[in-house]
Amino acid sequence: MTDVPTFQSGGESKCRSIKTMEVALTAPAWSLGTLAPSFRPGPDVDDVALAVGGDADAFERLYRRHVSKVNALARWLVAPADVEDAVQEVFIRVWEKLGTFAGQSAFGTWLHRVAVNVMLRRRQNLGRDRARVIDDEFALDAVAARPQQPELRMAIERAVDGLPPGAREIFVLHDMEGYKHDEIAELLGVDPGTSRSQLHRARMLLRKVLAS
Amino acid sequence: MHEEWTDLMSAAIDGELDPVTIRRLDSHLAGCAECAGVMADLQRLVATAPSYQGEAPAADLWPGIKGRIDATKVLSFGRRSPAGFGFRELLAAGIVMAAAGAVGSWYWAHREPTPVTVADRSAPGAGLELTSTAYDSALAELGRTLTARRGQLDTATVRVLERSIRTIDQAVAEARAAIQRDTANAYLNGQIAANLRQKLNLLKAATRAINSAT
Numbered sequence: 001m002t003d004v005p006t007f008q009s010g011g012e013s014k015c016r017s018i019k020t021m022e023v024a025l026t027a028p029a030w031s032l033g034t035l036a037p038s039f040r041p042g043p044d045v046d047d048v049a050l051a052v053g054g055d056a057d058a059f060e061r062l063y064r065r066h067v068s069k070v071n072a073l074a075r076w077l078v079a080p081a082d083v084e085d086a087v088q089e090v091f092i093r094v095w096e097k098l099g100t101f102a103g104q105s106a107f108g109t110w111l112h113r114v115a116v117n118v119m120l121r122r123r124q125n126l127g128r129d130r131a132r133v134i135d136d137e138f139a140l141d142a143v144a145a146r147p148q149q150p151e152l153r154m155a156i157e158r159a160v161d162g163l164p165p166g167a168r169e170i171f172v173l174h175d176m177e178g179y180k181h182d183e184i185a186e187l188l189g190v191d192p193g194t195s196r197s198q199l200h201r202a203r204m205l206l207r208k209v210l211a212s
Numbered sequence: 213m214h215e216e217w218t219d220l221m222s223a224a225i226d227g228e229l230d231p232v233t234i235r236r237l238d239s240h241l242a243g244c245a246e247c248a249g250v251m252a253d254l255q256r257l258v259a260t261a262p263s264y265q266g267e268a269p270a271a272d273l274w275p276g277i278k279g280r281i282d283a284t285k286v287l288s289f290g291r292r293s294p295a296g297f298g299f300r301e302l303l304a305a306g307i308v309m310a311a312a313g314a315v316g317s318w319y320w321a322h323r324e325p326t327p328v329t330v331a332d333r334s335a336p337g338a339g340l341e342l343t344s345t346a347y348d349s350a351l352a353e354l355g356r357t358l359t360a361r362r363g364q365l366d367t368a369t370v371r372v373l374e375r376s377i378r379t380i381d382q383a384v385a386e387a388r389a390a391i392q393r394d395t396a397n398a399y400l401n402g403q404i405a406a407n408l409r410q411k412l413n414l415l416k417a418a419t420r421a422i423n424s425a426t
């Protein structure tokens with residue numbers, strides 16, 4: 001859980017000084033640590049600082065900037081009836097935990113880690129457990145087989161909706177959120193080999209839908 | 213489609229194949245258009261998946277979230293662990309300090325007059341004056357450091373730091389004005405002295421951090 005995925009490129013040289021200073025401020029004896037390559041300055045930096053101080057307007061801006069992706073994660077990781085509650089709980093948890101955000105990664109990366117944890121815990125609490133991972137219900141055929149959107153990114157998002165739950169959550173965690181197989185294995189209580197085979201299965205299913 | 217080969221593709225994309233198997237796969241792909249097509253599709257899929265955007269929820273969930281966070285919203289110094297100062301503490305300091313200043317001003321404006329005693333006038337006020345002077349010099353030093361290092365810090369950082377310094381400065385002035393209106397309140401003078409000491413450490417830490425970071 002310590003490795004942070006990097007999905008956005010660029011802006012790294014610009015952000016170096018902030019990152020270095022953050023590390024210097026938080027590390028023991030003000031020593032310089034290694035730079036997390038995923039750190040990225042942006043409007044989040046100011047709003048996180050304001051929200052830590054209790055500014056709800058700043059936190060609303062963070063919410064609006066990130067809610068679409070958190071909503072997508074909820075759509076893929078929790079039951080349809082639980083999506084709205086899960087999204088709300090994520091942002092309430094983030095508000096409560098904001099003071100512990102160490103700035104070692106981009107805020108969005110940290111937020112997504114919190115979101116995944118909240119969602120997986122909700123699922124456990126609601127009684128859906130690891131059995132879901134080997135759930136083999138094949139839902140892709142029920143989804144509109146041919147992507148309506150010409151753009152690959154949107155087509156992928158739609159197609160992920162139709163993956164069987166077990167393959168879907170592993171695809172989302174690995175390919176969309178950057179978790180490693182051993183992290184997924186720990187989170188879901190499955191074997192890393194299962195994570196690998198389900199990921200490949202998900203990719204092949206998606207590829208089939210996207211190519212059709 | 214040749215499953216023997218497609219089964220290796222995810223591992224190949226994720227860099228988990230040994231060199232010998234990679235070479236075997238490569239040579240198969242060179243001669244099999246169908247498998248090469250599958251590989252290209254998978255690579256495109258894996259490259260594109262992280263850029264998902266999602267869609268906003270159909271209903272606006274913010275009012276519900278706002279209601280819940282209002283219940284937990286605390287404007288206090290106690291929100292963070294006292295161990296170590298972070299970048300965010302520095303940025304938040306101005307805001308929190310301003311809030312403390314505003315609350316202090318309100319208190320002084322509205323409270324009942326307190327009888328002045330000799331004891332009330334002693335140690336806390338003196339401690340405050342001492343901290344206050346050190347605070348001025350720490351603030352000035354951070355300002356100088358920021359000016360000297362401006363070119364090496366990115367503009368967003370400089371903007372936020374400058375704004376925080378202005379807010380802290382204003383809040384300190386406000387606190388001082390309030391103290392001048394009532395030098396006798398030992399408890400509040402003590403509180404302000406403690407807050408100033410905390411911010412003093414914070415400013416020194418920020419100065420050191422900028423110096424070591426640039």
Ligand SMILES: [Zn+2]
Pocket residue numbers: 213214217240244246247248
């Ligand atoms: Zn082939």
